[in-house]
Amino acid sequence: MNERSPSPTAKPNPIRSRQQIVSAAHRLFLTQGFHGTTMRQIAKESGMALGSLYNHFADKDDLFKAVFEAYNPYPLLLMALEHSQGKNTEELARVAARRLVTALKDRPDLIKLVFIDVVEFQGKHLSAAYPEVAPGMERFAARLQRDPSALRALSADSLLRGFFGLFYTFHMTEMLLGKPSDPAAQTAALNDLTEIYLRGILSDA
Known part of the structure; x- marks a missing residue:
């Protein structure tokens, strides 16, 4: 056998x-x-x-x-921006802000990972990862600038800093200030932030 x-x-x-x-x-x-x-x-x-x-x-x-x-957040952020469409600068900014916040909603790990890098490594890994997605980020800024008459003379860098400063940190500010009690309040807060991004905090009066 x-x-x-x-x-x-x-x-x-x-x-x-x-x-x-x-x-x-x-x-x-x-x-x-x-x-x-x-x-x-x-x-x-x-x-x-x-x-x-x-x-x-x-x-x-x-x-x-x-x-x-x-696990860095850039690919997810870039995908949210690249899938955003709008017939003008305002609509594009609103759609992109909503997509970015939605993409991060179920991924608190991305925010935690960035915190660790910033606190423990002074953000060196975040900085090292950026060049790979920089062309895509610059394309998004160029799309915001496609109608010069709709914007003040702002650099692409300033547009991106303002955008991510407001919308990447949206869920962090919810933790800091207390999360809105219902989805409607959360949507209202996001809409208000989008208005601030587009028009500032000062009234026209």
């Missing part, structure tokens, strides 16, 4: 192993913070030996860099 020889032990997939580590680190950084998380905890969470982590990453800083590259 011929017996089948045992299958050779499958070799670990280095790409899959790296992804497991990055995913586990992402979960722990968000729940425990960067300094509150150890490499040993990440190894346990990923189901891997501690030494395996150091086969992929030099240290915890190097691992955070990989986490930020995998």
Whole structure:
């Protein structure tokens, strides 16, 4: 009787192993913070030996860099802007603001990750990730500027700073000031912020 020889032990997939580590680190950084998380905890969470982590990453800083590259918010933000359409500058700004806020609503992890980078690394990973999406951001600013008669003479940089300053932080200000009690109040707050972006806070009087 011929017996089948045992299958050779499958070799670990280095790409899959790296992804497991990055995913586990992402979960722990968000729940425990960067300094509150150890490499040993990440190894346990990923189901891997501690030494395996150091086969992929030099240290915890190097691992955070990989986490930020995998989970940074820019691709989601850029997608929201690129899918926004409007027949004029005002309509485009309103649609884009609504899409951006909606996209971030169910992704509090993106805001937390940016906070960690800003607090622990002075935003260096955020800055390093921006050049990849910069052309798309500049295209959005150019679309806002397509009707010069509708705008004051503002630079593309100023338009983007104002836009993200108001709408990327929308959910953060809800946490800071107290979330509106109902969806209608939340919509009203977003509409008011859009008015501020478009027209400022001073009355015409």
